[in-house]
Amino acid sequence: MNQPNLFVEVHILQSLPPSNVNRDDSGTPKQAVFGGARRARVSSQAWKRATRTEYARQVPETDRATRTKRIATLLTQRLIRSVDEGGAGLAQEQADRLAAAVLEPLGITKSSKKEDQSAYLLFFGRKQLDALVELFDGRAAELAALPDGELKDEVKKLAVVKTLSTGHPAEVALFGRMVADLPTLNVDASVQVAHALSTHAVRTEFDYYTAVDDENTDDHGAGMIGTVEFNSSTLYRYAVLGVHQLRDNLSDAAETRATAVRFVDAFARSMPTGHQNSFAHRTLPHLVLLTVRTDQPVNLVSAYEEPVTGLTGLAAESVVRLADxxxxxxxxxxxxxxxTLATYTAEGDKITEVFGSSLPFPTLLDAVDTLVGDWLDGTPLAPADAAKASDGMQAGDR
Structure with a gap:
């Protein structure tokens, strides 16, 4: 019997004070027209980056991934390290030459503008880079001394592509990788993230600011004058995790389970850092709603096609709209x-009826861990009504 796919959807409502977390090329907070009204927008790329950064705080440095044009430099640095430090003990020139030869089968060419960088970004794990060094099996110095033709032939015998195609770190397994020049290295993302949109119409405002010259005692004028654009908003954020794809990418049940929990935690707590020092816009969500499906994901942004007016508060009305x-x-x-699992601060019988009782966020994460673990073990998911009753009992027991 084929196991059904498992989608864990994360719906978040979160209010931001005056801020400019994600701006366009002119410095204006990103926006979009939805339902005929102009909305605040935070791009999916910005929030994925923030989520990856938050996620990385939860894992050891050696288990992290990096997305960079400097893979050749990083590989060279490892080859220069002594054998005791996990390197090959090569001189700079030898290491540069060997690194270039190893990366050539990947189609990684140098940037036309910067010699120490490749032409495109590559997303990979730090352990995968260490594994490339291990491919030399103590022969790094011997290979580096070969003529160009012989070195090229020897490198072809090494499992370079396979090394970067297996053992993916969680970040690559979550967000995927595309390498146009070598599709073999592509990794299908297990996470999709929508652009965050305000549930209501917004208007961009300008902050006129001045900076005072502390050493200027001759006059009272400003040392600098400027403006920065900002808005404030209650955002609807949405992401979906395909647990089945995550499992396939990681090929490890325990790591899949842990990664799913860490992703939900990181996505809920993350925040893009644009103009953060100016606005200190770090907030936590009003609502974190998880919906679990085996058929198809459903983005509920249509709840806000008609803009919320805020007669009883933007956040409160937005929660009710989402429930409806x-x-x-x-x-x-x-x-x-x-x-359906939720953590929220809203009140009302309708909210509790639709979302179930509010769980403390750590308890919600525990529920995700159990749910994903059961699915990985082949346990069929309980119907929604039965699951709500069960969750309520578990929450009370804790």
């Missing part, structure tokens, strides 16, 4: 989520 949309989608299309 989740109910309407399930009733109309017949694909209710199998499980």
């Amino acid at each position: 949309e989740l109910t309407a989608v399930g009733r109309t299309w017949g694909n209710k989520p199998l499980r």
Whole structure:
């Protein structure tokens, strides 16, 4: 019997004070028109970067990934290290030559502008780079001394592509990798992230600021004058994790389980850092809603196609709208989520009826761990109503 796919969707409502977390090329906070109204927008790229940064705080340095044009430099540095430090003990010139030969089968060419960089970014794990050094099996100095033709032939015998195609770190398994010149290295992302949109219409404002010259005692004028654009918003954020794809990318059940939990935690706590020192916009969500499906993911942004007006507060109205949309989608299309878990600060019988009782966020993460673990073990998911009752009992027991 084939196991169904498993999607864990993360819906977040979060309010930001005056801020400019993600700006365009002119410095204006990114925006989009949705439902005929101009909305605040934070690009998916910006929030994925913030999530990766937050995720990396939870794992050891050796287990992390890096996305860089400097793979040749990093490999050279490892080849220069002594054998006791996990390197090959080569001289700079030898290491440069060997690194270039090893990376040639990957189609990694030098940038036309910067000699120490490749032409494109490559996303890989630090352990994978160490594994490339291990391919030499103590023969690095011997290979580096070969003529160009012989070196090229010897390098072809090394499993360079295979080394970078296996043993992926969690970050690569989550967010994927595309290498246009060598599709063999591509990794299908297990996470999709939507652009965050404000649930309401926004208007961009300008902050006129001055900087005072502390040593200027001759006059009262400013040493610098400038403006920065900003807005404030309640954002709807959405991401979906394909646990089945994550499992395939990692090929390890325990790591899949841990990575799923860390992703939910990192996505909920992450925040893009644009103009962070100027606005200190670090906030936590009003609502973290997880919906679990085996059929297809459903972005619930349509709840805000008609902008929220904020008569009783933007955040409070946004939570109610999301509850209504989740109910309407399930009733109309017949694909209710199998499980619904939520952490929220809102009040109201409707919220509790649709989302279930609010769980402390650590408890919600524990529930994700259990749910993913059960799925990996082949345990069928319980119907939504039965699961809600079970979760309520578990939360009370804790």
